[in-house]
Amino acid sequence: MGRYLLRRLLIAVPSLLGISVVLFTVLALAPGDPFGDLASNPAVPPEVRLALRAKFGMDDPVLVRYFHWLVAMLHGDWGFSFVSRVDVDTLIWQRLPATLFVVGTSQILALLIALPVGVMSATRPYSLFDQIANTFAFIGFSLPTFFTGLLFILLFSIELDWLPFVYRSDLAATGWRWYWEEFRQAIMPIAVLGMFQGASWTRYVRSAVLDVIRLDYVSTARAKGLREGKVVVKHVLRNALIPVVTLVALQMPAVFGGAIITEQIFRVPGIGSLLISSILANDTPVIMAVTFVFACLVILFNLIADILYGWLDPRIAYR
């Protein structure tokens, strides 16, 4: 196990290096200029732009820039944003809480929907409940989040005027009132993301449970006279959940990476909206940092998923 872990971690190093090279070159080759505004403003002499480019090292060859970046990154220096001139790590830490809260809660909501609904449908396949659940699941993951998001805004904010649709990172209220306001502003983005994710997970849970429920040992358990509830929870679910757990683990990087479109629609100041505004402003250091951190998380959670898998299912051995 120890050797396996070490090997996996060692493999991760070259893949991360590769990812960073690809990201860096793509960003360097992409058109656009963080100081484009300066160029189109007739009141700003071109020297200012050229001085800024030189100051921020943008005129160096790509290779030199890459090594500067790599060395700084290894020292824990993530650089600073060209646009706001704030350190990138400060920006990311400012944005992380909103993303963790909104996306994290939506994943929990998705699980809360997917598990009971998926299990219920699988235990009574092709029943009325299963049919309805299936239909909703299909609708759920066929509708993109930007569509459901706008639909929710139109319905709950504009038609009914129940909920605000601009998410604020610092609410002016305190105490219970704060929780209530926070709930009101977060419920729509959480529901949009949670229902989308929940729909696809429902299908997954259903098929996983269906696979297991027909196995002989389940019949044996029933023949022993165990109550149906116990059969499902203790015997079926434990085995059926193995693939689901890994799926959820693989989904975890998204909790940190944010949901670009949903965050943009509801103005949630999370990592996703930071990424999109940095891309629009050609703010290379921020794009680089966010995407790279995201890449690290994907690799990390892949490893965690693999380990979890083995721990849940001892038949799998690491070599």
Added chain:
Amino acid sequence: MDEKELRALIAQVKEGALSRRDFVRRMVALGLTAPMAGLMLNYSGVAWAQPAPDWKPTKAGGGGPLKMLWWQAPTLLNPHFAVGTKDQDASRLFYEPLAGWDADGNLVPFLAAEIPSPENGSVAADGTSVTWKLKQGVKWHDGTPFTADDCIFNWEYAADPATAAYDIATYKDVKVEKIDDHTIKVVFSKPTPFWPDAFVGVRGMIIPKHLFEPYKGGKSREAPTNLKPVGTGPYKFVDFKPGDLVRGEINKDYHIPNRPYFDSVEMKGGGDAISAARAVLQTGEYDFAWNLQVEDEILKRMENGGKGRVTIIETGNIEHIQLNTTDPWTEVDGERSSLKTKHPTLSDKAVRDALNLLVDRGSVQKYIYGRTGVATANFLNNPARFRSKNTHWELNIEKANQILDAAGWKRGSDGIRAKDGKKLKYVYQTSINEPRQKTQAIVKQACQKAGIDIEIKSITASVFFSSDAGNPDTYPHFYTDLQMYTTTMTEPDPAIFMIQFASWEAASKANKWSGRNITRWRNDEYDKTYKAAEGELDPVKRAALFIKMNDLVIENVVVIPVVYRPNVRGIEKKLKVYLSGWDSDMYQIADWHREA
């Protein structure tokens, strides 16, 4: 309109026969700026109209929170680095200049005790200096008094090339001298007709010396106050999250009594223009929304909700079509559209005149922009036509055909006109933006009827508007025959705007396409007039020179103006705001209030 006519108009304003506002409107229509018009009036002895905002509240505070939406979020709060309007607006909540520009081109004092004038000698008659008296008793938010030393410091800070301040052009050629603790003298290196530049408007916001002094020049990025501004403005800094939110609370010690009205301000960024419009006009969640670039029809429908209204602010921004004077299809010394070439067909005045008649500005306004883009040729037009409100532009396919026939452009078998084997085929480029693509289609259709073939090209905005010297698709390269975009005339001095037709500014490979003259039009008379305006101290004579330059550009059809693009803002129904197209949206935030 020449100098004499201008003087006659000014006399009318003096007598009261013509309102100040009408005068300013006329000047703006002639391609001048409102501040320039204000300066002309002031020079001719018409005092600055001191704005008397209909201020109802009886005390400072008590107005609750003011919530504003910017769909581009503010990213920095140091006014000397604030290139985008969002950043200038956010800085203006906390920082103030000596004076700002109102919508009618009046200079309004903020940190100045009074506006300098030629009469009392504070504006030197030879145009080499201007003396500002500073307001006494003004305190920074941390309690330190504001003095002349702060102004001197701002000049040194911005003029230092190592700081790389965006307003360096305003400060590098002046010297600022301290007369006493509350008087400064701005000395120009040469006679300068447009003196209200340093310490005025968006580029005039003053930062405190005692907090920024250690961070001058190369260390400018490290100043903690870059993110936590300490200013003199009506609101004190509370919180800033770059790209998301700026918050401020009332400054109880503000130097104007009984101001401001709101207890706190909040500027939320992000999202898109349509939902910003919705949050103000439809749900009333927010009080103010910036730059609603939304189709007018949608705005009108939202206004029916009754929670808010749309305000249109006049500016000098013009959506226009540029005609290339050089040949974009021949490469000379590694560049196309080289100054050594001449456009094979557009160099014919008849073709340019015909194109001018084929741009259907009426349809563009009616079907595309609505209130947010007003059909015009006023940009550079003669006053007689301007006075009549209807017929300043013309769509006349028949006349265009006649002109082309007369000039010998014959239709070929494919219906496209040609002369000496050169066909009237053009590539017409612009950025990807729905209204622009619709405009392109309207122009293409009309041109087809006149035997001119137009190929439409649209380029991603981030490429088209970038300054990348290596990319041939940017607008400064202008590697096509025609192109269309909006030029903004936010600078108070029209000289900065009009430099785009000066021959020495022609964009080329040699200056990495950073030259301002994109059409590459070169005209000796224009150059001479521009140079004359640079040294002309009498604002009225100077204005006449600018109008002459405008006439030259329009007579020669160097560009075809399409529509004015005024600023569009969404405002909560009871909110009373003061906005100006010549200064930051926030320039008079201290006077904003809610009506009962």
